[in-house]
Amino acid sequence: VVYFYNPDIPGKENVQDRQSISQVKSTEYAAQGDHILTYQNTFDDVHSLTVMGGITTNYREFSLLEGERSELLDKIYFSVPNDNYDKWWLTALNSDGAKNQYDTDKNHQWRRFTMSYLLRGLYSYDNRYLLNGSFRRDGSSVFRGVGNTWENFYSFGTAWVVSEEDFMKEQRVIDYLKLKGSWGVLGTENTGRSVYPTYPELTSVGSAVFGPNENIIPGYTKIYNVQDLKWEKTYSWEAGIEINLLNQRLRIEPVYYNKRTKDIIVLLDSRGGAFNSLENLGDIENKGLELTALWNDKIGESGFTYSVGANLTSIKNKVLSLGRDEGDAIYEGMARTVAGYPIAYFYGYQVNGIYQNNEDIRQSEPNNVFAVKPGDLKFKDVNGDGKIDQDDRTMIGKPTPDYTYGLNVNLAYRGFDFGVDMMGVYGNEVYRDWDTSSFAQFNYLTKRMNRWNGEGTSNWEPILDPSRAINRAYSSYYIEDGSFFRLRNLQLGYTFPGSLLDKLYLKSLRIYANVQNLKTWHKNTGYTPEIGGSAVRSGIDGGTYPMPAIYTFGLNLTF
Numbered sequence: 001v002v003y004f005y006n007p008d009i010p011g012k013e014n015v016q017d018r019q020s021i022s023q024v025k026s027t028e029y030a031a032q033g034d035h036i037l038t039y040q041n042t043f044d045d046v047h048s049l050t051v052m053g054g055i056t057t058n059y060r061e062f063s064l065l066e067g068e069r070s071e072l073l074d075k076i077y078f079s080v081p082n083d084n085y086d087k088w089w090l091t092a093l094n095s096d097g098a099k100n101q102y103d104t105d106k107n108h109q110w111r112r113f114t115m116s117y118l119l120r121g122l123y124s125y126d127n128r129y130l131l132n133g134s135f136r137r138d139g140s141s142v143f144r145g146v147g148n149t150w151e152n153f154y155s156f157g158t159a160w161v162v163s164e165e166d167f168m169k170e171q172r173v174i175d176y177l178k179l180k181g182s183w184g185v186l187g188t189e190n191t192g193r194s195v196y197p198t199y200p201e202l203t204s205v206g207s208a209v210f211g212p213n214e215n216i217i218p219g220y221t222k223i224y225n226v227q228d229l230k231w232e233k234t235y236s237w238e239a240g241i242e243i244n245l246l247n248q249r250l251r252i253e254p255v256y257y258n259k260r261t262k263d264i265i266v267l268l269d270s271r272g273g274a275f276n277s278l279e280n281l282g283d284i285e286n287k288g289l290e291l292t293a294l295w296n297d298k299i300g301e302s303g304f305t306y307s308v309g310a311n312l313t314s315i316k317n318k319v320l321s322l323g324r325d326e327g328d329a330i331y332e333g334m335a336r337t338v339a340g341y342p343i344a345y346f347y348g349y350q351v352n353g354i355y356q357n358n359e360d361i362r363q364s365e366p367n368n369v370f371a372v373k374p375g376d377l378k379f380k381d382v383n384g385d386g387k388i389d390q391d392d393r394t395m396i397g398k399p400t401p402d403y404t405y406g407l408n409v410n411l412a413y414r415g416f417d418f419g420v421d422m423m424g425v426y427g428n429e430v431y432r433d434w435d436t437s438s439f440a441q442f443n444y445l446t447k448r449m450n451r452w453n454g455e456g457t458s459n460w461e462p463i464l465d466p467s468r469a470i471n472r473a474y475s476s477y478y479i480e481d482g483s484f485f486r487l488r489n490l491q492l493g494y495t496f497p498g499s500l501l502d503k504l505y506l507k508s509l510r511i512y513a514n515v516q517n518l519k520t521w522h523k524n525t526g527y528t529p530e531i532g533g534s535a536v537r538s539g540i541d542g543g544t545y546p547m548p549a550i551y552t553f554g555l556n557l558t559f
Helices: 141-146 358-363 446-450 498-504
Strands: 002-004 013-016 018-043 047-072 101-125 129-140 150-161 174-188 201-210 215-223 232-245 250-262 265-269 276-280 283-299 304-314 316-321 330-332 335-337 345-348 351-354 377-379 394-397 403-413 416-426 429-432 479-481 484-495 508-522 550-558
Touching: 101 141, 129 141, 129 174, 394 429, 498 508
Parallel strands: none
Antiparallel strands: 002 013, 018 047, 047 101, 101 129, 129 150, 150 174, 174 232, 201 215, 232 250, 250 283, 265 276, 283 304, 283 316, 304 403, 330 335, 335 345, 345 394, 351 377, 403 416, 416 484, 429 479, 484 508, 508 550
């Protein structure tokens, strides 16, 4: 029973005359089995062979039982109409028709099982020529309903350790040099929360009254989430170099990669729009260059050591096909996926200024989609047909960055250690979706102080009028730079010397302070530049909560 007190009214006022009790019981069970057999041998001192085979299993089970009972002391429900003939009545009443009490219950359970057969071989000749190959056959219960339970995956790799050749023995600059390449197929069964995606589900479509006894019968209908679903596969190949220089102080590894993912598992709105469904998309290609470098060194005999590492990855993303009709596209709001473009790119109108007056409207291309007035956004005639319509929508941004990079520095001196880890992305955009609401009458961004409020006052910030629908359309006005740089981790520690530990009967003692996500430099106006999503909808900022800064102080003891 809940009461509240109003200072203007003596006594207490009842808010809710309800007593309730509820109970929830959930159980999760997981079991994993790995049965691996490995054979290793060396022949004639130059041939090295390793063969590994095995079986792995993974089983997960979850069950939930929830119930609630409430007593409503003074609430009155209407009874079911008592007519002499049957009627279809949609009702929110309880199945027992009780006026003063009702019960609710819910149960949910699922099981998921995967099994894999593994085989892998590695061969080395004189530590110069390397070969490796692997094969696995994976099975998953999520594909059982459509007969796609099992799938085969394999890979092959080779390398040449050039630094082991005789012609490299005389030089002193290169300590280690390896040329390498690989090709393979990987699979995933990531269906998200859908544990039984290939089996029909039941969904409630309301209740109705049947027969002279006025029985309230709930109605259900089948949802076939998928007609066919299979493993998602990634075909990849890469070629690279590993090189160590200057007495192992400098390490550099450039790698070119090309990944082509087929049959991507994506949760989509159904064609009819009633229910979501899992589908396998077509082909998507990701390619680029990965570059890592590390420098390790010390300064004289002072005991001061340091290392500096950096990495850079370029990403070029392109949808090759969708596995649908040619030219067909997947729309998730302002996100569009179609062959020939980056996946889930932002699709809308390009802003070309603001209508300053009625004469400006008359001299501009007619807008056949929105009614326009002075102060509204002016869209660009992209296809040049002399009018503004839906055919002028185009790519206005993409959520996938062109580059991701990182930098880390580690210092150590006489027991003290310091480390800093930084990372960032460049070349992607964020869609400011939280700013599109027409109900934000107050608490606008400060940039809206520069809004259009008369001829010549602004050519980018539109009029402050929530009734202008054109200013909330998907357009480049809501596109922001998604690049950012983050101080991801910062740690300072001290390890006590052994002379002190002997007196304390300790083997080791270290104290440290650590900060995660200390600072992020970004250009978008939202709380965070890191916006998640799905494969076909990402980078759309609906008010995403930022990553918290975490401060940690610790003590490591070993007795």
